[in-house]
Amino acid sequence: MIKYLIIDDEYVAHGIIKRYCDLLPNMKLMKHCYDALEAFEYLNTHEVDLIFLDLNMPKLKGFDFLKTLSSPPKVIVTTAYKEYALEGYELNIVDYLLKPFGFERFLKAVNKAVTSTSKTTSSDNIQLKIKENSIFLKSNKKYTQVLLCNITYLESAGNYVKVITTNETITVREKITDLLAVMANDDFIQVHKSFAVAKKHIKSIEGNRILIADKIIPIGTMYKTNITQLLK
Known part of the structure; x- marks a missing residue:
């Protein structure tokens, strides 16, 4: 279960964020703060x-508040002021x-928060805790939740990417590099401009080819x- 906090001085913003969160498991x-x-x-x-954090609030601004936290949880900034984006990423x-x-x-923002957790293991910090590492994929106006461990490889086709899992194929309108960035998981590596594979599902590597199940994937x-780094 992902426990979250909304910090915003606008009631409308609280309603929108909660409504969106209610659509997710x-x-x-x-x-509400x-x-x-x-x-x-x-x-x-x-x-x-x-935390969903607004910036322009009375008494204490969003980033000033964030700087007071010694071990902050994951933070998604929600604001009408784009000029503060650089400072946010520095935090x-x-x-x-x-x-x-x-x-x-x-x-996309929530997916980034969820998947980026796998890179952090320090028990001294408050971490985003999820029972299963998953991502929501949009295809034909439908959102499907997919466990990252079930994804075998990604195949790019123009502005679309086929996400091949152990039991289905989902086609999404994304670039392969953008999808990998959202997944933010070290278990996946790009091996060709049109292919990225899950390390755990690699059956064999021979020459310039990778075998996953019955699919031969080229190495660019x-x-x-x-x-080379994978085989070290």
């Missing part, structure tokens, strides 16, 4: 996995949502270094 709202001081008091006695926020944002853009010249 395993998302639990812990508290309408200024940063209220959130600071709550976090003194409670832990959350994810290691997960994503920067510019208001007004739609559900699809919101979903520019990506041979990735394979």
